[in-house]
Amino acid sequence: MASPAHDPGPALDQDGVRLTVDDAIATVTLTNPAKRNAQSPALWRALAEAGRRLPGSVRAVVLRAEGKSFSAGLDRQAFTPEGFDGxxxxxxxxxxxxxxxxxxxxxYQEAFTWWRRSDLVSVAAVQGHAIGAGFQLALACDLRVVADDVQFAMRETSLGLVPDLTGTHPLVSLVGYARALEICATGRFVAAEEAVSTGLANLAVPADQLDPAVHDLVSAILAAPRDAVVETKALLQGAQTRDYEAQRTAERAAQGRRLRDLAGLGE
Known part of the structure; x- marks a missing residue:
């Protein structure tokens, strides 16, 4: 998504993360393709800071990455005795x-939590490898559009660890317990076709069509009134924890707010 000519420049550009804002759309880009956008505590702090810097005008956030891989996961330097400088x-x-x-x-988890705020819709554009922390970062978003070369994998269990960057909840919600366990325990790759068929991805497109496909999806989301999208997102998020009757009650309350607002009777 090209920035307009009057764009003052990135709102944030540090530690492999760049944030740009164009009115209602914010774009967060991973900018270290030479290392396949490997992740580190510094990158996580930058991602968290990007969330804090979003202006109130933003309705949709696009997460994308430069290069052939979305993110190859945690930088292995983390496991050395030296770790990262500082x-x-x-x-x-x-x-x-x-x-x-x-x-x-x-x-560390704060970098992965703000993407599901009820006042935003976040869309991950994922190409190539999305492994471990990269997989979990894609899962942190509301929606995922993937290139046909995508390769998801949750490798933490294979390394003697667990996925701890908020990825387990959305993974189970999307594909179910049994498939989520199998994906995590085996560490195998999940390609584009399976990602779409199991609900991990909303859409798969050729790699050269990834950005246009995300643009079209975001444009369709922005076409709806903001408050209606916010209320609907909150309803759907809450449906995972409410029983049927509680969800009915929540729907009535939300619709009441919308009707009063449309009638000019809102607070």
Whole structure:
């Protein structure tokens, strides 16, 4: 999505993350294709900061990545004794107190949580490899459009770890417990056709059509009134935890708010 000529420039550009805003659309781009957009604590902090910097005008957020791979996952440097410059290594974290370890992982997770805010619709444009943390980052978004060369894989279990960057909840919600367990326990690749058929992806297109397809989807979402989309998203998110009667009640309350607003009777 090209920025207009009057665009003042990126709202954020650091540690492999660039945020640009064009009125109602924000674009978050992973910008380290030389390392296949491998992830690190610095990148996670930049992603969290991107979420904090979104202006109120933004209704849709596109997550994309430069290069042939969306994200190859966690940078393996994290597992070396040295870790990353200026960061505690994962080995050091493992030796620390439980509370400190929990707080650090919670901080990392913040990069993956804001994408499902009820006032936004987030769309991930995913090409090539989306492995481990890359898979979980794609899962953090509401919707996923994938290139026909996409390769999802959850490799944490194979490394003796677990997916801890908020990916387990959406994965089970999308594909069900049994398939989610099989994907995680085997670490196998999930290609475009399976991703669409199982609900991991909304749409698969040739790689050269990925950006246009995302643009068309976002444009269709923006065509609906913002408040109606916000209320609908909140209803659908809540349906996962409400029983049938509670969902009926929530629908009535939301529709009441919409009708009053349309009649000019809103607060």
């Amino acid at each position: 960061e505690p290594s994962f080995i050091d974290l493992a030796r620390g107190a439980d509370a400190e370890l929990d707080a650090t992982i919670a901080e």
